[in-house]
Amino acid sequence: MDAWGERLVSEHSLGAEGLRSLLTSCDPDTHTWLRNKAAEVAQCHFGRRVYVRGLIEVSNYCRNNCYYCGIRRDNRLVHRYRLTDEQIMGCCEEGHKLGFRTFVLQGGEDATLTDARLVPLVSQLHERFPDCAITLSLGERSESSYRALYDAGARRYLLRHETASPTLYAQLHPSSMSWNNRIECIKTLKDIGFQTGMGMMVGVPGQTVEHLVQDLLLLQEIRPQMVGIGPFIPHSQTPLGGHPAGSVDMTLLLLSIIRLLFPTALIPSTTALATLSPEAQMQGILSGANVVMPNLSPADVRRSYEIYEGKAAFGAEAAEGLRLLAEHLSTIDYEINYDIGNYKEEI
Numbered sequence: 001m002d003a004w005g006e007r008l009v010s011e012h013s014l015g016a017e018g019l020r021s022l023l024t025s026c027d028p029d030t031h032t033w034l035r036n037k038a039a040e041v042a043q044c045h046f047g048r049r050v051y052v053r054g055l056i057e058v059s060n061y062c063r064n065n066c067y068y069c070g071i072r073r074d075n076r077l078v079h080r081y082r083l084t085d086e087q088i089m090g091c092c093e094e095g096h097k098l099g100f101r102t103f104v105l106q107g108g109e110d111a112t113l114t115d116a117r118l119v120p121l122v123s124q125l126h127e128r129f130p131d132c133a134i135t136l137s138l139g140e141r142s143e144s145s146y147r148a149l150y151d152a153g154a155r156r157y158l159l160r161h162e163t164a165s166p167t168l169y170a171q172l173h174p175s176s177m178s179w180n181n182r183i184e185c186i187k188t189l190k191d192i193g194f195q196t197g198m199g200m201m202v203g204v205p206g207q208t209v210e211h212l213v214q215d216l217l218l219l220q221e222i223r224p225q226m227v228g229i230g231p232f233i234p235h236s237q238t239p240l241g242g243h244p245a246g247s248v249d250m251t252l253l254l255l256s257i258i259r260l261l262f263p264t265a266l267i268p269s270t271t272a273l274a275t276l277s278p279e280a281q282m283q284g285i286l287s288g289a290n291v292v293m294p295n296l297s298p299a300d301v302r303r304s305y306e307i308y309e310g311k312a313a314f315g316a317e318a319a320e321g322l323r324l325l326a327e328h329l330s331t332i333d334y335e336i337n338y339d340i341g342n343y344k345e346e347i
């Protein structure tokens with residue numbers, strides 16, 4: 001088999017040359033081999049079981065203007081909403097009854113999501129659901145804010161690095177946004193003790209294989225506990241709306257490589273994959289992913305959190321569609337794992 005692939009499997013690390021070789025390989029046997037090895041590694045640590053995390057999209061107001069994102073500040077056509085504390089608590093109540101033991105509060109960088117509001121909210125959630133993990137994904141904040149949220153009981157934080165290249169970052173974001181600051185935030189979160197998630201979009205305009213190699217090297221340097229990647233999907237009301245979506249095959253290949261680099265990491269098979277096709281999400285599991293994040297947001301706001309067009313939020317992507325998700329998983333001989341599913345170095 002491919003010598004670089006063998007090395008990746010045995011050493012759980014790989015340099016630029018090996019990564020470049022795997023990412024440019026056109027040999028379908030190499031892809032299949034990597035996928036099977038990745039699934040084997042995931043099964044060895046987690047069995048044929050996939051963690052579910054309830055995703056609550058708390059606000060689609062955002063001060064940022066990312067060129068790819070449908071909820072960017074300058075998209076005047078999006079219907080803006082923000083959930084109240086009571087609504088968020090209600091989503092968690094509902095999710096807890098359904099069996100969820102992780103709640104992911106995600107949102108745009110909404111000025112009203114201050115520490116004064118979030119810290120008591122996180123404390124309340126932590127007290128009300130002591131058997132659950134609270135994950136936040138609320139963008140770039142100060143170190144003191146991250147610490148306060150950790151002290152209030154949040155234990156995981158998702159902040160994709162988006163790209164390891166400052167140059168590509170500058171092509172995807174306005175100059176008011178800083179690649180350095182984003183990376184510093186990620187390092188700070190990890191230092192504080194958060195199980196930290198990084199990741200990137202696959203096939204975002206301007207991205208080359210070399211950029212993806214740099215992404216994989218950065219992941220190996222920072223070693224996050226969670227890695228979320230998904231294909232770029234265009235949104236017509238954004239500057240990058242005219243570009244094609246990222247490749248499902250490349251996303252699956254990257255998932256396999258990431259699983260082999262990080263055998264015990266928490267790796268979602270993302271909604272973006274599910275949006276391109278439900279089979280692609282199951283293929284993600286068969287490429288080493290071990291998490292799915294069904295949508296727990298109130299049904300009437302789900303359409304408004306449209307970061308890309310056609311975002312899946314109903315059916316098996318919805319919390320109330322867990323039965324459908326279980327059915328999809330059963331077609332590949334997997335099942336839902338309702339455990340809290342904290343990251344463990346070795347399981």
Ligand code: SAM
Pocket residue numbers: 068069070106107108109137138139140158159160162200201230231232233234235272307308
């Ligand atoms: N504001 C928070 C942040 O910056 O991390 C969380 C919300 S943000 C919308 C979550 C993620 O959505 C981003 O990190 C980005 O990778 C992804 N995303 C945004 N627009 C996308 C698109 N058009 N296609 C695929 N993923 C997209």
